[in-house]
Every structure is written in C-alpha cells, then in structure tokens.
Amino acid sequence: MTLVRTTARERMVLARDASRQIGLLGDDKKASLLRAIADAIEADAAAIVAANADDLARGERDGLAPGLLDRLRLDEARVGALAGAVRDAAALPDPVGRVLDERVIAGGVTLTKVSVPLGVVGSIYEARPNVTVDIAALALRSGNAVVLRGGTAAAASNAELVRVMREALAAEGVDPEAIQTLDDEGRDGARELMHARGLIDVLVPRGSAQLIETVVTESTVPVIETGAGVVHIFLDETARADWAADIAVNAKAQRPSVCNSVETILVHRDAAERLIPDVAAALAAAGVTIHGDETVGALAPGVVPATEADWATEYLTLDVAMKVVDDLDDALAHIRTYSTHHTESILTADEANAERFLAEVDSAVVMVNASTRFTDGGEFGFGAEVGISTQKLHARGPMGLPELTSTKWLARGAGQVRA
Amino acid sequence: MTLVRTTARERMVLARDASRQIGLLGDDKKASLLRAIADAIEADAAAIVAANADDLARGERDGLAPGLLDRLRLDEARVGALAGAVRDAAALPDPVGRVLDERVIAGGVTLTKVSVPLGVVGSIYEARPNVTVDIAALALRSGNAVVLRGGTAAAASNAELVRVMREALAAEGVDPEAIQTLDDEGRDGARELMHARGLIDVLVPRGSAQLIETVVTESTVPVIETGAGVVHIFLDETARADWAADIAVNAKAQRPSVCNSVETILVHRDAAERLIPDVAAALAAAGVTIHGDETVGALAPGVVPATEADWATEYLTLDVAMKVVDDLDDALAHIRTYSTHHTESILTADEANAERFLAEVDSAVVMVNASTRFTDGGEFGFGAEVGISTQKLHARGPMGLPELTSTKWLARGAGQVRA
CATH class of the missing domain: 3.40.605.10 (Aldehyde Dehydrogenase; Chain A, domain 1)
Incomplete structure (x- = not known):
C-alpha cells in the first residue's frame, strides 16, 4: 500500500x-x-x-x-x-x-x-x-x-x-x-x-x-x-501613594506571566522617600522580589541589587526592577532605551506631565493613573484577542477580529474613462 | 586633515x-x-x-x-x-x-x-x-x-x-x-x-x-x-460595445508606462464576434499591438500570436494581451492565475455578474464599467500618493498621507486596577 x-x-x-x-x-x-x-x-x-x-x-x-x-x-x-x-x-x-x-x-x-x-x-x-x-x-x-x-x-x-x-x-x-x-x-x-x-x-x-x-x-x-512586554510604570513626583501601591501590585502580581505585567518601576527622585517604602512593602507582601538601584536598596528591605541587564529583562515572574530617575525627562529617556513599545503608565497628579507622557512615549498603549494589566483585547471590549501587536504597521496594541481583515476598493461606473 | x-x-x-x-x-x-x-x-x-x-x-x-x-x-x-x-x-x-x-x-x-x-x-x-x-x-x-x-x-x-x-x-x-x-x-x-x-x-x-x-x-x-500591475479588463457577454472600445483605449493607451494601465483584455466567447473587431480597431488606431489567441487573430488584423508568457507580462508599452474566455468563471480563473492584485475591471450590463466580479476578484481595486486608469491617489481625491499598495496588510490600493501613520491607544484613569 x-x-x-x-x-x-x-x-x-x-x-x-x-x-x-x-x-x-x-x-x-x-x-x-x-x-x-x-x-x-x-x-x-x-x-x-x-x-x-x-x-x-x-x-x-x-x-x-x-x-x-x-x-x-x-x-x-x-x-x-x-x-x-x-x-x-x-x-x-x-x-x-x-x-x-x-x-x-x-x-x-x-x-x-x-x-x-x-x-x-x-x-x-x-x-x-x-x-x-x-x-x-x-x-x-x-x-x-x-x-x-x-x-x-x-x-x-x-x-x-x-x-x-x-x-x-x-x-x-x-x-x-x-x-x-x-x-x-x-x-x-x-x-x-x-x-x-x-x-x-x-x-x-x-x-x-x-x-x-x-x-x-x-x-x-x-x-x-x-x-514581548518590558512594561514600565513611572511614579512621578506627584503620584498618589495609595494608587502607586495598588497599581504596582496589580500590574506585577496579578498575573506575572503575561506580557502586560509591569517589569520596571521608575520613581521620581523627589518622591522616592515618600513612595518607595510603602510600594516596596506592598510588593513584598504580594511575594514580589525587587531588583533595585542603590537608592531603592536604602529605602526598602530585601532589595536585590539591580544590574544593567535587569532594565532590559522581561521577567514574567514575581520579580520587578525598580530605579530612581531624576525627573520626567530621565524617565522618558530610560523608557526610550528599554521599552519594547507595548505598554507604559505614568502615575501623576500633574496634568502637563501626563499629557507629555501620553504624547512622547512611543508604545502601543500609554496610560495615566491606571494598571498596565488593562492592555488586553477582552478588557478593551473586543470580545476576543488575536494577540497584542507591538509593531506599527496594520495593527498596534490588542488585536480583535477587524485586525484579521484587509480592505478592497469597489468602483462602480457607467463607461467612464480618465480625462 | x-x-x-x-x-x-x-x-x-x-x-x-x-x-x-x-x-x-x-x-x-x-x-x-x-x-x-x-x-x-x-x-x-x-x-x-x-x-x-x-x-x-x-x-x-x-x-x-x-x-x-x-x-x-x-x-x-x-x-x-x-x-x-x-x-x-x-x-x-x-x-x-x-x-x-x-x-x-x-x-x-x-x-x-x-x-x-x-x-x-x-x-x-x-x-x-x-x-x-x-x-x-x-x-x-x-x-x-x-x-x-x-x-x-x-x-x-x-x-x-x-x-x-x-x-x-x-x-x-x-x-x-x-x-x-x-x-x-x-x-x-x-x-x-x-x-x-x-x-x-x-x-x-x-x-x-x-x-x-x-x-x-x-x-x-x-x-x-x-x-506591479498585470491589470485585466473582462468584456462580459453583455458589455456595451462603445464603452468597451473607449475604456480599452483609455486604459491601455493614455499612459502605457504606469501600473494602472491594462495589460490583458479578456473577452466572453459569446461576445467575441460582436466586440473584438471594433475594440481591436480602436486599439490599433491608438497605436496598440494586440497579442492575441487564435480566436482574436481570426477576428482582427495584425494580431501577434500570444504565448503563455503574454498572460503574465506587464508590458508598460503600447502592447496588450487579448484572450477569449468561455464565461465569467473562466475569466475569474484566468485573473486568479495571472493577476498581481492591483486593479481589474468588468464591463457588463449584467448586475449579478458585476456583483460576483466585485466580490470574487481579490485585488486592491475592483471595477465595473470603468477604466482601470482611475486607480490613482489623485483620482481618488487623496491629494497626494505615496504609492499603490498591492499587499493586504496596513494599506491596500492608492496610499495617501493617512497610510504613513500608525495608531496609539491613550488610556486615562484614576487609580483603576484590573479585577
């Protein structure tokens, strides 16, 4: 046979x-x-x-x-x-x-x-x-x-x-x-x-x-x-402390294995003392290990010293990198260097900084005062998700059924020719 | 120095x-x-x-x-x-x-x-x-x-x-x-x-x-x-003779060097005797050489015998291929085989055939009773043309300025976390 x-x-x-x-x-x-x-x-x-x-x-x-x-x-x-x-x-x-x-x-x-x-x-x-x-x-x-x-x-x-x-x-x-x-x-x-x-x-x-x-x-x-999602949250100088802790824990610990979970938290230097101890404690309580720079290590217990590699790592585990930055410009520069253009969020009470972040961060989804976990076809109301596009052509961000279609021009005439 | x-x-x-x-x-x-x-x-x-x-x-x-x-x-x-x-x-x-x-x-x-x-x-x-x-x-x-x-x-x-x-x-x-x-x-x-x-x-x-x-x-x-544009016009059984001649000449001879000029004209067998002599004469008067099959050669003077290679050729010159097909299905099959998915047009008085052609031809622009020369950013009213896309992702057909943009989702919250 x-x-x-x-x-x-x-x-x-x-x-x-x-x-x-x-x-x-x-x-x-x-x-x-x-x-x-x-x-x-x-x-x-x-x-x-x-x-x-x-x-x-x-x-x-x-x-x-x-x-x-x-x-x-x-x-x-x-x-x-x-x-x-x-x-x-x-x-x-x-x-x-x-x-x-x-x-x-x-x-x-x-x-x-x-x-x-x-x-x-x-x-x-x-x-x-x-x-x-x-x-x-x-x-x-x-x-x-x-x-x-x-x-x-x-x-x-x-x-x-x-x-x-x-x-x-x-x-x-x-x-x-x-x-x-x-x-x-x-x-x-x-x-x-x-x-x-x-x-x-x-x-x-x-x-x-x-x-x-x-x-x-x-x-x-x-x-x-x-x-991949090397996703960032930036805690600006005016970030609310309660939102910072809640969003950091939600974005990291709710489901660490997915691409919309946060991998690096940046903190404005002038808010470091106010925010880091509580945010770190909330993360620790959720089982998260922080890989931080020296300032972070000085403000929270149990911080693993971060190396250059941490800033580029998509952990997909209960680990998060944390770094103190000088200001919004410094945060934007860090994100430009390490982001995979998936999702980034700023936590701030400063409207001008929020709008600058929205305009200048070059990612599929850019957020203000919200958890990065919202980047999801289901959450966006698409009913289904084909995936999350991190490219710029055809589809960007969560893709639903329309992203599996193309277009066609139909022309109906009555003998017309081009002049 | x-x-x-x-x-x-x-x-x-x-x-x-x-x-x-x-x-x-x-x-x-x-x-x-x-x-x-x-x-x-x-x-x-x-x-x-x-x-x-x-x-x-x-x-x-x-x-x-x-x-x-x-x-x-x-x-x-x-x-x-x-x-x-x-x-x-x-x-x-x-x-x-x-x-x-x-x-x-x-x-x-x-x-x-x-x-x-x-x-x-x-x-x-x-x-x-x-x-x-x-x-x-x-x-x-x-x-x-x-x-x-x-x-x-x-x-x-x-x-x-x-x-x-x-x-x-x-x-x-x-x-x-x-x-x-x-x-x-x-x-x-x-x-x-x-x-x-x-x-x-x-x-x-x-x-x-x-x-x-x-x-x-x-x-x-x-x-x-x-x-590239291996562009087809199909003269259906009920195609109007005057439109057929006008559109064939406009689509081929107005500017043969561009991608929206017609390269192959398909003719319904039952309309061959009625249409081919006049269409061929109009094309000849415009300086066009026809590369045709045997039936075309029998119905018009000066036809160069077509070979298989002609059906796949984008001449970009005052040459056009012409072939007699049995019916709409045969025309659709020919187009499926040789089209570069740029532009195709049917000339017909039969509405059902027109709608089938529009639905089944897989090209950027599909036309009924119009010259293929209309596939152009300027003609479409875009004001400028980046090019004519023959692919299906991101942009299809004439591209204007919007096709040089991507999208971004902006999310504005007030401390929300995902449930």
Whole structure:
C-alpha cells in the first residue's frame, strides 16, 4: 500500500483554494460554523483528552518543565472552556463587509472601501493546544482559512483538535481544507510557512520572544509581531501613594506571566522617600522580589541589587526592577532605551506631565493613573484577542477580529474613462 | 586633515532621534515647513539643475537608455513642478492626531485611539530625483523622519535636493537630521536600510518589479509593497460595445508606462464576434499591438500570436494581451492565475455578474464599467500618493498621507486596577 502524503506546500495551496469559499460566507453561516465546531469539540472531548494524555506522557519522559506541562494539559473542563471561547467568537459581529469609506469621483464613478478577509492566516506557536482552536476560530470568524504550526510537544493534541474542527466544517458543507496543520513537518514546515509568499497572507507568531524574533527575521511573508512586554510604570513626583501601591501590585502580581505585567518601576527622585517604602512593602507582601538601584536598596528591605541587564529583562515572574530617575525627562529617556513599545503608565497628579507622557512615549498603549494589566483585547471590549501587536504597521496594541481583515476598493461606473 | 564621515547606521540613528521632534510638530508648523522647503527648492533651482547636469552627463557616458535619461532630467520647469507638489502636500489635512476610536472601560478608564506618525520612513527607489522630494515631503507632512536611498545614477541631483531640504529644516528651527540620504553608501547602504529593524519603521520601495521583489524578500524591516500591475479588463457577454472600445483605449493607451494601465483584455466567447473587431480597431488606431489567441487573430488584423508568457507580462508599452474566455468563471480563473492584485475591471450590463466580479476578484481595486486608469491617489481625491499598495496588510490600493501613520491607544484613569 502506498501512503499518499501531502506536502506542506500542497496543504497551503489547499488552504488558499478553500479561502475563496470561506471568504464569501455570510455572517450567519460563519457563526453557525463556529457553533458546530464548539459542539464537535465538546462531543469529542474524551478523544481530545486522550490524545493530550499521549503528549503529556511524552512531555514527562522528555523532562518538560512543570509550567510547560501545565500549559500543554487539557482536561474535560479545559476542553469545555475551549468550546466556550469558540462560541464567544461566534457571537462577535462579522468584521467583513464593513463600509470604511465612500466617495464619488470623476464623472460619477462611485468608490466604496469595504473590509474583506485577509485570505489565509498562518500561525507559528508553542505547545499550547488552546491556541490551535483560538486562532482557527478567529480566522474562520473573519472569513479566513488558517495554516497552523504548533509546538511539536502538543502534536497529538493539535492533530486531534484539527481533525475534529475539519470534520465539523465538512459536516456543515464547508471545505475542510480551510484548516491545515503543518505540525508533522517539523522545522521544515515552519520554514516553508515563513516563505510561502502568495499562499499565506499574514503570519502571526505567538510565544516566546525568541520564537517571535526568529519569525520576524526569517519570514518573507508579512508578519504581525505580537511582542514581548518590558512594561514600565513611572511614579512621578506627584503620584498618589495609595494608587502607586495598588497599581504596582496589580500590574506585577496579578498575573506575572503575561506580557502586560509591569517589569520596571521608575520613581521620581523627589518622591522616592515618600513612595518607595510603602510600594516596596506592598510588593513584598504580594511575594514580589525587587531588583533595585542603590537608592531603592536604602529605602526598602530585601532589595536585590539591580544590574544593567535587569532594565532590559522581561521577567514574567514575581520579580520587578525598580530605579530612581531624576525627573520626567530621565524617565522618558530610560523608557526610550528599554521599552519594547507595548505598554507604559505614568502615575501623576500633574496634568502637563501626563499629557507629555501620553504624547512622547512611543508604545502601543500609554496610560495615566491606571494598571498596565488593562492592555488586553477582552478588557478593551473586543470580545476576543488575536494577540497584542507591538509593531506599527496594520495593527498596534490588542488585536480583535477587524485586525484579521484587509480592505478592497469597489468602483462602480457607467463607461467612464480618465480625462 | 581627517574627514569624519557618518556611517549609514549613524545616519539612521540621527533620523530616529530627529523623528521625535518631527512627530510632535503641530499641523501649522508642518505645513509651513513644507512651504519653506518649496521656496528653498525654487530659490536653488539653478544649483539643482547644475547638479542634475552632472548626473545626465555621467548617464550619457554610461549609455543610459533615453527613457531613463528622461526620468532623470530636471530642468527649471520640472524643479518648479517639484516645489509645487511640496506646496500641494503642505495644503493637505494633517493625518496625525485623528481620533479613530473612543471607549470607556472597567471602572471608568477612558480609551482613545489616535493616529500617530510611524516614526522613520525609509524608501529605496530608482534614478528619479522627483521621488526624493516627493517622499521626503509626504513623510514630513505626516510627522515622520525619512531615510532615502535613490538610484546612484541620480546621486548628484539627490545630494543637492537633500542639502536644500535639510537647510530649509534648519532655517525653520527643525532638526535637519530628519532627512537622510544613503546614496553614497552604494549597495551596502540599501542593505543596511533593509535590515535596520528598530531604526526604520517602514520601508517603501518604488520602482521596477525586480527592485520591489528584492526589497520584499531581503528586508527584515516591514515593507509596503507597491507592486506591479498585470491589470485585466473582462468584456462580459453583455458589455456595451462603445464603452468597451473607449475604456480599452483609455486604459491601455493614455499612459502605457504606469501600473494602472491594462495589460490583458479578456473577452466572453459569446461576445467575441460582436466586440473584438471594433475594440481591436480602436486599439490599433491608438497605436496598440494586440497579442492575441487564435480566436482574436481570426477576428482582427495584425494580431501577434500570444504565448503563455503574454498572460503574465506587464508590458508598460503600447502592447496588450487579448484572450477569449468561455464565461465569467473562466475569466475569474484566468485573473486568479495571472493577476498581481492591483486593479481589474468588468464591463457588463449584467448586475449579478458585476456583483460576483466585485466580490470574487481579490485585488486592491475592483471595477465595473470603468477604466482601470482611475486607480490613482489623485483620482481618488487623496491629494497626494505615496504609492499603490498591492499587499493586504496596513494599506491596500492608492496610499495617501493617512497610510504613513500608525495608531496609539491613550488610556486615562484614576487609580483603576484590573479585577
């Protein structure tokens, strides 16, 4: 018996061909498709959990870190949550077909700019099977086909989830080739995906800073960079002490492993004595270790001396860097040097300083007197989040479904020619 | 004497630093800056023309083709036109500071999405000195610094234009480092520009398909592809004969060297006898050579037999390919195979076919009963054109000043933390 196996490129061609059908589906059909996928995931929960158990067993044999094993794990409850997220995406408004501009030009030609699907969305990510379902659901909801390349440690889980989703598409009369996985193609699959200009319209890497850097550097397909967050809070001279402590603890300790958690707290020199002892105590009570400069060390107990490397570190743990700066200009200069352009917040009672900070900090989200943890598609009211873009083209900050669309100009004339 | 010469990288750092000042300039200041540049260009017209004469003399010695020499040439009138284009850009509305979204989230944090400059715009282009001024003016008008790498055949002209523009900035109290040229760095300059992630925010190549392909493939900086136009017109079964002849001639012969000129005309088989003789005669009268299939050859005199290569060719000359197709589906399939996703137009009296064409053709601009020559920033009412994007991310179709901006979310709170 000959086993016919499609190559990565063949699968991407199938996805591109299928994208034409997906792109023309109406709102209701796309929503019902997602509900069918959610139902199928719930119905096949046992098989999904069983496939995931294979991944977990292999991960344990291979000595995967406990944190990674936890991210990999799917139980019945987590499978239910996955299905719930797909139903949430089904309920979102259709991002396709919005009229974005209308004008009448020379001789009465009418121009209409409408939102259209991108076509085929590619994603390269790590061993988190929930991303497989998330990205597929958001891509389909916005009329796109999807080509997935997840971490090999989750290959069995992903294969099962893709099988379930593809069967749901077929049962709904939609071309199942709209969902493809290249997991079994190893590194070659990722490489082909990154070089598939003309087949893949956008590539969204999700995962570590290193993975994103590799994709951004190597890819010839346009990439949306969902980057690392070396996030800053600046406690200005006039920052309120109670807000400083509350926001520092919320921004650092609520969920340290995510990109919107604060990594460096800058403190105005003239407020250092007033603010640092209380803020440090509140952080310590939340289990946070402070890596501080000498002034910080003199004002709070248990401070680990900071080195240059700390200012550039995205800890993603219960650690935070703390540094005293001379003034707002000094804070802005520090942020310019070390920020990854994700989110920065100033705490101040000085309106002029607040406005300068908003205008001069070059980040996707710039805040005054608020926790950096608000940088999130859910918190922004988008209903779903494709990722948080730290680049400036196409999308910046939390991305919802509209960021998975492009535009097209429709021109309707009656024989007009250009003069 | 030691000559201190800045490297390409040093110049890009200077541009990035200067971009902070440019990005904070108000509408009036940016407009007056551009008017000062226009005045300076006119005042220094003689020096500019003299520098250009050096380029022309070298070009003639090197055997540059007459068309390229013409694109390179600047006389007093063309210098005046350059200054006029800069004044036109000065008069455009400021694309920065537009409020694009507003919302109030958890606990009363207000979110405002505003347009902001991209930062530093890079451009790689050929030996056309007008592009040097065009791109610099549009970048500055939208609050960006600019790093230019023009064709070496125009190096003397570009150097003079850049000198004049930089002196105008300095005279207006603005950091002249906001305009940089890497012309004297040869190929290395272009390579460094394409790899200057973190210094250059977007790269806009302008020129031949080969130049654009090189930039798209090699660049690690985000690129806006301003691509080639293998543009199609489909004469449907019910196309009006008079419109067919008028639009074919306008789309091909008015200015064959530009990307929105038609390259392939597809004709519905059941309309071939009715339409082809007259359309071919009108094209012949305009000096156009038709490269056609057998049916076309049988219906019109002087048709050159078309080969497979013709369907993929962007002639940019008084040549056009013509092919008979079975029906709308066949036309759509041909366009899918050969289109460069720039502009396609259907001529039809059938509304259902018109709507199918608009929905299914995957191009930046899709037209019904109109000349493809309308795909142009000026015709669209943008007042200026940065280029015509054939990619799907960030900008698609004719790009105006707003396409040289990014966005930023401003969040204003009163101590809120995430629940």
